[in-house]
Each structure stands twice: as C-alpha cells, then as structure tokens.
Amino acid sequence: GDTEGGSDNGGKSAKSGTKDNGGADNDGGEDEGGDTGAADDGELITVGIINNDPNESGYRTANDKDLKATFCEENGFKADFYYSLKNDEQITAAQKFIQDEVDYLLLSAADTAGWDTVLQDAQDAGVRVILFDRTIDADESLYEASIVSDMAKEGQTAVDWLKGQGLSDYKIIHLQGVMGSAAQKGRSQALTDTAASDGWEIVEEQTAEWNAEKAQQIVQSVIDSGKDFNVIYAENDDMAKGAVAALDKANISHGVGKDVIVMGFDCNQWALKELLDGNWNYDGQCNPFQSSYIKDIIDKLENDETLSEKTIIMDEKGFDATTITQEDVDNYGI
Amino acid sequence: MSIVKRRSGELRAPTKMTDTNLLTMITICVFVAMYIFAVLFLKKGFLKPQTFFNILNANAALIILACGMSLVMITGGIDISVGGVTALVSMSCAVYLDHKGGSLPMAVLMAVGIGLAFGLVQGYLVAYLEIQPFIVTLAGMFFARGATTIVYNKPFNVANEDFVKLKATRILIPYMGTYNKRGKYIPAYIEIGVIVAIALAILLFVLLKWAKPGRNFYAVGGNRQSALMLGVNVKRTIFFSHLICGLMAGIGGFVYFMHVGSGSPQHASGAEMNAIASSIIGGTMLTGGVGNIIGTVFGVLSLALIQNIVSSAGLDDAWWTGITVAGMLCIFLVVQSIIIARRKKANAAAAKQ
Amino acid sequence: MQKDSLLEMRGIYKTFPGVKALQNVDFTLKEGEIHALMGENGAGKSTLIKVLTGVHVKDGGEIFVRGRENAVHINSPKQAQALGISTVYQEISLCPNLSVAENIFLARGKGIGVNWRNMNKRADELLKELGINVRGSQQLASCSIAVQQMVAIARAVDMECQVLILDEPTSSLDESEVAKLFVLMRKLKERGVGIIFVTHFLDQVYEVCDKITVLRDGKLVGEYEIEKLPRLQLVSKMLGKELDDMADIKNDSPTFKKNDEKPVYEGEGLCSSEGISPFDFKIHKGEINGFTGLLGSGRSECVRTIFGADKVTGGSVKIDGEPVKITKPRQAMKYGIAYLPEDRKRDGIVGDLSVKDNIILALQIKTGFFRPISKAKALEYANKYIDLLDIKTASVNTPIKSLSGGNQQKVILARWLLTEPKYLILDEPTRGIDVGTKVDIQKLMLKLASEGMSVTFISSETDEMLRTCSRLLVMRDRKLVGELTGDQLNQNTIMATIAGGDTNGEK
C-alpha cells in the first residue's frame, strides 16, 4: 500500500490529505455560498450528479434509483445526471456542470485520483461539492462532505468473520474489483493484511474487474491447474457468482459446511437468497442508499448551518449464511 | 485505320473544391450550427466562452491523437494503439515522477520516447513486413494496455512539485471571463496542453499541405501502386506515418497526463475510437487519400460538443447519453455520406464531358 | 556496353508463380531512337518494362545504363527516375485524389516545400504546350480517362530523362492526341532521348518507330530495323506462325439476310440516367451490328442501357416480340443478354478470384443462389474455354489479376460465352489486344452469328467493324444520328455521318 490508506479510512480521523495536496490552497470559499440566488423560495435547487453507469452492478442500480427518487422536483431539486465509468469523462462533465452554474455537485468518482483541479474550480465558482459512495484522493477542504461506505471496515468485518471460521488452513482465491477503486482498495487491504499476519495462503489473486465472466474464467483456470483452495473472497456479488458457476461446473461443493467458503459483497437480493439457501457463506453489506444523508446535508447548508462532521460513514453489516433470515433478505437486499 | 476523335470539350471551370476541403467545410458548418443550437436552446452555460475553452482543455490530448490518426488514415492505414499508448505514457510518467522522484524534462522525454518506440515498431511491421495495420496496432493496443498495468496497476495522483505547478498553469484569456450567478468573476483560461495541441495541429497541417513528404502521404493513400510507380518511396512513407502517429500519441499522452494529473490503467480508454471517429467526422476517409487536419480538429470539437450537449440537455436516464451520442453520430455520418454520394455522381458526370 | 546505347538489358529472367514471364531477354536502346516493343498479349512486354523500372525485381540478368560503369540494380521506380528513366505505364498509374499538377510533380525535384502557385503555373504551361484541356489545380478524378493518360504522358515528358517508356499510351487517346504525342516523341528523339514504345497498333509503329524488338512467350524473337521488317512479317514473328488469317475474313462487307422473325431484342425510346437521348434499337437473330461514333459519343451508354447496367429511366423493351422489363443486369441476363464491358479492370475482372471462378461467375449467378456449380463441372467449363480462346494462364486457379491484360479480356469473354447468350454485346473487346487475338475474336463473332447468336460490337477501329458488322448505328453527341447498311458501309460514309454531313468534321 503506497498512496491509499489515508483517504480511505479518512472518515472521522479527519486527516485525509496525503502527500498530494500541494496544488490546493484553501480560501475558505465554502462559507459564502448561500448568500445569492440559489436558496430563494420557490426556486429549485440545481444539482449536478455525476455517477458511475448504473448497470455496472446491482449496487449501482439501487444507488441510482435512490438518488433519482430523492432529487426530484417534488423535493425542490432540479437534478442533472451524468453517467460514466471513465474518470476523464466525469471530470469533463464536472467542468460542464460548473459552467452551467449548478448549486451542488454530487460526485461518485470512477477513480480516486485526478480530481483536485476541477474541485478547486468548483470552489472558486462557488459550487459546493458533496462526495457520495466513493472517496477521492484530494484535499478535504475541496468538498463540503462525503457520504461513503467504509470499505476498509467492510473488508475487515468480512475478514474477521473468515478468521472466526477457524479453518485449519486457509487457501484463498482473491477476486479483486477494478484496481484502484475505493471499494477494491479497502476490501483488498483487509484481506492482504490479515493473510500476511496470520499466514493464510493466497492461492490466486487477480482482478476480475467486478466482472462475473472474468471471475468465472479465473476460477476455472485455478481449478484446471489442480490447485487446492477452500475460500473464495470475491469483492462483489457478481464476481462471487462467476466463481460459483465455475465451481458448479467442476463439482466442487460450496456453501455452508461444504468444501469451499464463498464470500461476496453488496447484498444483492439474489445473493442473500444464495446465503439463505446455504450456497454461499458470507455477504458484506455495502449500503447504496446515501441520498437521504446528502439531502440532509444540503438542507443544512441551505440554512447556513455548519456541518458537524465532514465524513459520514454508512452503517453497514455482514451476513452469515447460518444466521440470515428471510427478513434480512427483504430488508437489506438491494 | 481508326477514327477515334472526340468532341472538343470546353475547358471546365476548375473544380470548386477537392473532396478534402468539401468534407472539412461540412464539418465546420455542422459544428457551428450545433453550437448555435446549443446556445439558443440549452443552458446558458454555452454562452460563456469558458464552456468552449473547457471543451478545448478537455480535448487537447484527443486533438493531438486524432491528428496523428488522421495522418495514418490519409495513408490508408489505421492506428488503434493510441489510447493504449496514452495510458502507458501517463502511467509511466506518473510512476517516474511520483515514485521514482524523476524530473519533469526527463518525463517529457520518456513520453516522447514511448510514443516513438511504438511508432517505430508498428511502422516497421506495417511498412516493411507488410502486415495489416489493424492487426499490428491492435496488438500495439493490447500491449500498451497490458504494459500499463504491469508498470503499476492502480490509479494515483502525482504530487511531484514541478509537475503540479505545470499542471496548474493556466493561460488566462483577457476579456473572456464572466460573472456567475453568485457574482463571482471566473476568468477564462486554457491549459498548456491546448497550446501544444494547436501548435502540433498547425505543424502537421503545414507538413501535409506545403511539404513534399506531406503530399506523399496523400499519394500513397490515394493509390498505393500508383504512388510507387510515380517514384514515391511507399514503404518509407507508410513507416513515417506510423512513426509520426506514435510520436503524437506520446506527446498526446503527456498532454492527457497534464490534464488529469494522475496515472491509471483506465486512462484514455476508448480514446482510439474517439480519435478515429473525430477524424472521420472531420472528413478523413478510412480508405485513404482524403483528409485534412483542420477538419480533424473540428471533428474532435464536434464530437466533444455532441457529448456536452447531451450532458446538459437534461436527459436523466443513464442510457440516453450513449443513445443520443450515437444518434447524432448517425445523422452526421448519413448526411456526410449523402453529400459525398452526390458529389461522386457529379464527378462521374464531369469525367464524361 | 556499346558507346551509343543508353540502355542495355542482358539475359533478363523473371518468373511469377507458375509463369516464366521473361527468359533470357536482351534489349538495347540507342540514343535518339524510338524503339517499338512488340508481342502478343502476355508476351512479357509490360513485365520487361516493370523490371526495368524497378516495379518487379528481376530474377536474373543485368541492366546497364549510360553513365554508369557497372550493372545497375534498380529496386524502385524512384531509382529508375533518378537514373533518367521515366515511364508511362499501361494501366494509368496516377493518384486520383490529387490534383493534376501534383500528379505531374509528385516525388520530383529538390527541396521539401510545395509552392502551389508555382507548381500550378508550371503545370498549366506544360498542359497548354501539350494541348491538354485541363487546369493543373483540377482534381484528377474529375478528368476523363484520356486526359488522365495525357497527364501521365505530360509528367513523363517533363522529366529530364534520357529514356522514356510508353506502355500502350495510345489505347485511350483519339487521333489528334496521338498525333500530338508523336510530334512530341519526335522532338524528344531529336534531343537524343531514347524511347521505348509499346502498342498494338501497327500503323503507329510504322509511323514513328526506328526499331522493333519482338517478344514471344517471354522469349526474345529478335531485334529488327523497321525498314527491314514489313508488317506481315512482324505479325508472323509475333505470333510465331505465318499469317494469312487477315485474308480469311472476307473483305466485302458482310450481308445479313433479314428474315421475318421478330427481332431478338427491340427497344424503343431507351434512355438512362447517364444522359443519353432516347433511342430505338433492335437486333435480329444471327445479326451482327455495331455502334460507331467518336470517343465519348455515347456508344457505351447505349449498350449499357440495353443491358440495364446504368439506371434505366425510360423506354420499352421487347424480347422475341414479348414486352419485358429490363432495369437490372440480372434481368437482362435472364433474357439471354450478355455484356462485355469496356473497362475490364473496373467492370470486368474480379481480381483476386481465380480464372476458373471468373469464368463461371455469370453462369453461376444465372443458375441461382441455391444451385452451385459443382467443382468438377466448373473445372470442365474453365478448361474448355481456356482451350477454346487460347487463354494464357498458369492454371485455372491463378488469380485473374496476374494475367496479362489481353488474357484477362479473354477470360471475361469466356465468362459470357459460357452463359450461352442469345444476344451478346461486346464493348471494345479488342482494346489492348494483339493482332492475332483481334482476328480470332472477329472470327469467333462471325462464327457465333452464323450459329444464330446476335451480336452488338463496338470498336474504335472502323476496319474491324466494317469487316464484321452488317449494320452500323452512328452516334453523335449522345444521340443516335444514323443507321448504315449495305453499300453505305464504307469509311467515307461513316465519317460523313459521324461528322453530320459537314465534311469538315468536328468544328
């Protein structure tokens, strides 16, 4: 781990600036936002929302739906959406929103890096930025708040659970998400650290880029090679699904009390069902419903209240196949 | 005996415009029309000069890549490695500057070097071993993309001081700034990359228009066999087209790097398709022999403008972006094709006179 | 190397896969001499030239050029240019996307800048001097074939060269342009330039040349002074047999006995998108007729309209008296019409396909999508016509594009004969074809007609038409202006009709 770390668990520790905030000098622009225009009664608050493509995963679809439901005209918002999985396109869109003079810029960045300049521009123009879902690698003063999942914590919860299984030996296939995304960093870090300290064997560590197809191929290849493994740690449900497809083909049993432990993240409804059926063992929650928090923050800012904390961390838990109930599936499935 | 004799045709007025110029004109007109449309019907952002400058800033690298691409396409080839090279350049420079504590000039050299190396190898394979350019450069793209992740597989910001200073340097444009609704004065600016892009575009334009080696590119693209028989060194011309394109990709990669300020394996993904599409929109033909750098520049701007219009047209569902961009592209291409077809007919009729 | 020779080629060998194109060929060009290179189609003339100019790499032999001690190795046309050899190739080799001036000056001269104004000016001067009716700034693609050919010539002449090679430059030129070219050639000759001239027009050879080198089947037959080689002997040297074939074709104009049957084809008020004025046309069973007129008078367009090759915009058609609709080649083929187009490279051959596939193509399309011709059958057809038309090819599987021009033409002829048409249209089938084959084709036509096929024949050489056609339709300015039969079939009447009664001919 070289550059991450800082920004990822940067929540309440409130120290996020790693070594790269050289270009960003604060001029405290955030205080004077509310004085003109925007908050006039009857007028809609304009927000520009930059998000990843909703069909990236079930998680993202839920996230997008949630945002759309909240930032609608009935609630007093005029929202423009821009979707892209490409960081540079997102940056360009941010510049565009600044030109369009939105009041708020909501941002879920594709990459953690590369955002400081455009956020500085936003600040200079008096556009207030709120990060959601994903942290970025930029100085804290450049945004008002960030509402994110603590990926490192998610990872740690999962790894702790795994530790609790008390296997005689751990032989793990580690399927990573797109390298460099906050979720990948956090969830990988936990496993890598623990594996090193507890002497777990990582049979295979590959990025399947959130992609079920790739995950299937990777696991298939491990099976073909005849290597032994007893845990699949997939950093999202889709990849876990791909891995399981490969296992099924090769008649390797998986799930509660079987040969291979399957772990996923995101809590898709179908994934929780797999847990309920005992086909998978663990699913870590990643809460996509940030919009109400964002709305709170915007309301506060409009009323010139100060924010109590810069980083809000979503409440999340992990589910074990042996304890999960239908109720959980209905409540937490996305 | 033979009685071949012909009606004496009158001297026709010199044909109005070459294919190249015609296509360029179409592009420029469409661009202007779209911009006017945007100003009239979309958010007021389009009235601000900075919106235009932002398009330039964001697309400086693409302009450079597309110019190189046009050159290759004019000679009848294609280079789909440019996006990969861009990613490789930015990642290498980022690692070099940030992890290895390298210096800025060396980083620039490195960027140019990587570009040249790709151009050299691809050019040799295409020109001298006569392998299909699509395959060679497809392999080039695969290689560059893979190599990028081998260099380093995560995105990260570059904190090198010189670089950050360079990246933050903005060239302010006087009298173009505007006040926003909060009463703040926002100066208008362009980035250094834009200057580089414009300079390179002009350079290439001059090369293609006023230098003999430049005309050889057109000759080779128009008819390879004929060009050979007219005494053009076809292989060398093709080689140089790839070399220059590689060089442009290297420089473009660095400009891209300056714009985003980070290294990432995902950088510039799909840039090759954007570059090709821009060139085509700008009037360059994939079949070779026709093309113009000015057209290419406007091609890039048009494509960017389309995306910009779509993003501020208030189309909320994610799928609209892709569908609308494609729709506009489709209309554009069909119009272009109809105009070219009519023109061809006119040409054929002229040949009969 | 002899003192006064500009160029000597010794023992040249060149083999293509399956073809020995050149075997031990010697060739000498002296200062100030116009040297004809003669031979049948596929004899190796173009190959010899391409070896000389570095387009093909020779397999053996030596080339000496004046001013160089040792044998030179010419690997590219550029080197040939540098050695003072400039060339006009058989197939026009210019870049259609560039302007006329650029085509003239491409890859020439020193310096790296392009001075457009200067270049256009010089081009205009040059073109004017040669009497070519275009501007330098015009895009080449918008010029007619003949003009393109003249531009190629202009380029070659304008270069300071000591050797000028002209490979069939005259096949698409009209008389006055040929005359201009000859004046030019003589001028260059006086300056001491050596000229290699390839043509199938014997008249032209005897008009300008000093010497003749004859090739046959890739081998040297000999080099002769022009005075010492009368026509008949030249032809027999080229063909390798004594020739009295010309006499075989009866010299009196063929007569055609009109029978009472309905015409095989009858069209009324035909016109096409290519701007031809509506015309009527009919042909009877076993008749040979032809279109004549100046180049560009619309002969091709007429037959293309008949075949449905261009967009047909009007007119009514009857086949054997039955009204039918012909707007597409497919329909014409269905009614037994076949059409051999004039530009074989563009409209005739399918370059990468084998000779066999090229031969069966039309028949196959006629038989239909679900009834492919079996391999054995295809082979049989191909071999039959290769024998019948004496097509020179390495094998039935050779791609057609590596055949010589004349042989490609024969393959296309074979393609149409194979469909057993009732009515065959031949548009310039003899262009670029050697004398022997020309006669063969004419004989074939007569034979087919006697077997009941109707034939329409277009040729730029009136003699050919007079020898074969019983009826001539005269075109002027894209209009059908006359029809000649019987006694009217002679040069003078034809000329007069073409000129429109005005004896001064074209204004």
Place this chain on the structure above:
Amino acid sequence: MAKNNAQPQKAGIAGLFRHQIMIPIAALLLLVLFNLIADPSFFKITLGNNSDGNPVLSGYLITIIDSGSELAILALGMTLVTAASGGQDISVGAGIAIAGSVLLRVLCGTETSPETLHAPVIVAFLVSCLVAMLFGAFNGSLVAFFKIQPMIATLILFTAGRSIAAWINNNQLPNVNERSFSYYGTYIPGIPIPTPFFIALACFLVTWLLLRFTTLGLYVQSVGINEKTSRLNGLNPELIKLLTYILLGLCVAIAALIKVSRLSTINYSVIAKDIEMDAILAVALGGNALGGGKFSMSSSVLGAYVIQFLTTTLYKFQVKADALPAYKAVVVIILVVMSAPAVREKFSILIKKLRSDKTAAQNS
C-alpha cells in the same frame, strides 16, 4: 500490393502448405509445443461428476473448446462481413448485450428474479435473434446503402448498444433461476462435453453447408473484390452486404444466448467486453485479408480457438488478468510476423539457397 497474399494454389500437399489455414494451424502447433515443453499436464483431461452428479469432462483443453465457442461463432459472421464489405463490425460486443438483454426481458418480464419463466427459452431466443438481426440490418444498410465505412458505421451501435441494452430492461439486471436455462452455457445433464462447443460446432456445420450448397461464398468474395463487376454480372452488392451483416447478427444472438446462459444473468456494461477485437483478430489470424475478398471460414474458426488457447495458456501461467493483453500482443505479433508474406518470402529464399548449396555439395 501488400494487402494481397492470395497465391495460386498448387495441387496437393504443396497447395495445402500455401493455403492460409496453415497460419492458424502453425500457431496452434506452436502453442501446443510450448505447453508440452512447459507443462504437459496442460493436456490432462479428467472425467468427473458435476454438482448434479452428471458426468463432465474437465481440464484446460475442455476449457478452451468451451470458452472459445462464442468467439468462434462470432468469427463465422465476422469473416463474411469482412469479406463482403472490406471492413469489420465493432459492435458485436454491444450487440451481445442487446440480444442478451432482450432474451432476459422476454424470459423474466419486468421481474428481476422471477420464480417461473414468462416464456419458453426458445421463444425468447427467437425474439433475441430477430432483434439482433434487425440491428445487423441497421449496420448493414449503413454500410451497403450509405456507403459508410464499416468500422465507423458500426461505431454507432458500438456507442449506443450497451445503453440500449440497459434501456430494454430498464436498468435491471435480471436473474434466471430456472436450472434448464443454464444448460446452453454449461452442460446438458448426461453429456460430458460443454454445450457451447456443440452449439459452435452446429453453427460451423450450418455455415459449411451454406457455403457448400449455396453460392454465398462466391457472391460474397466477388462483391468484396469488385463491386462494379459483381453488379454487371447480375449480383446486387448492397443486398449481399446487408445479408452478411444480418447473418452476423444471428451469430451475435447465438453468442449472446451462450454468454447469458453461462451465468444466468447479464451485466450490460461488461458482458462480452472487447470481444469485437478478439473476433477481428480471429479473422486476421486465420490469414484473411481484412480488406475484404477471399476468405477461408475454417481458418477463422481455428483462429478463434487459437486466441482462446492463448488466453487459457496465459491464465495457466498465472499472468495477471489485467496484464494479459500485453502477453497476448507479443504472441500475436510473433504469429503474424511469421506468417507475413514478406517474411515467408525471405525464408523461402533462404531455404532455397541452403538447398542449392546442399545439392552443390552433393554434386561435387
């Protein structure tokens, strides 16, 4: 000049050696040889039982014929398109997303995870075929009637395709729970060889029959080489180009069925990602000129399996998934360089020389 390496075919063995199919065969042999030397266990195939207790074969080779199937199917259509229109369709990946989305939309209706399917699989498949062929026709008409260069014409769908796919299902990512649906992408109970291989085989056979018992091959080549001539000989070049794109559309739908069935779900933005590049590569590795004209179908299919062989080999040697393209590129370059006519010519001259030296030595 360079584009064309069509050489006169000589009869018999010599002819075979000159035939373009030698290129993928040589590549395949090379890969086999490499694996034999590096680790012969690569070729081990074992018979086991899958989770349902049915017999299945497994091993790297099985993986290759399994995972290479989609590519092989696409290569069939891509070869035709390349031959007829002298360009490539880069929208096949997006097309798979669309076809897959349609398939699931019909199967699942608007539910994300229905208990029972809303329609029989065959109906859904036919609908998706229809849609894919429609999109193929769209590409084809842009190419044929508007004369837009194929790569650019298909760029339109390339840009829009995945969005359209998302739109069809209103951004839902449906799941099929029906077991039998997964048979198309995995195993049919009782048959130990993966189904995709059979599907690919069937497609290949149908294509072979099509080429054998119709004149499609000749028409396509003729149109690809010289459109004008083809028209004068009674063909309708536009129609034939259109036809090839529609056929490719069909291939896309079949590939989509396999892809979707493998996981019983879809992800629009990543399904069949970059498969267009591999499909084009397969055509090129098969020795077909990308500029159109002559083609050899079996070479393309073999080319597709060569690519999968390569991918699987690289996976076996634990090359990182994201670095994999780099190694692939190196191998591809080696392959195409070795098969380049210019290089082969040089080799044959060298061999000739060696041989003549030898005979000279014998004579003396």
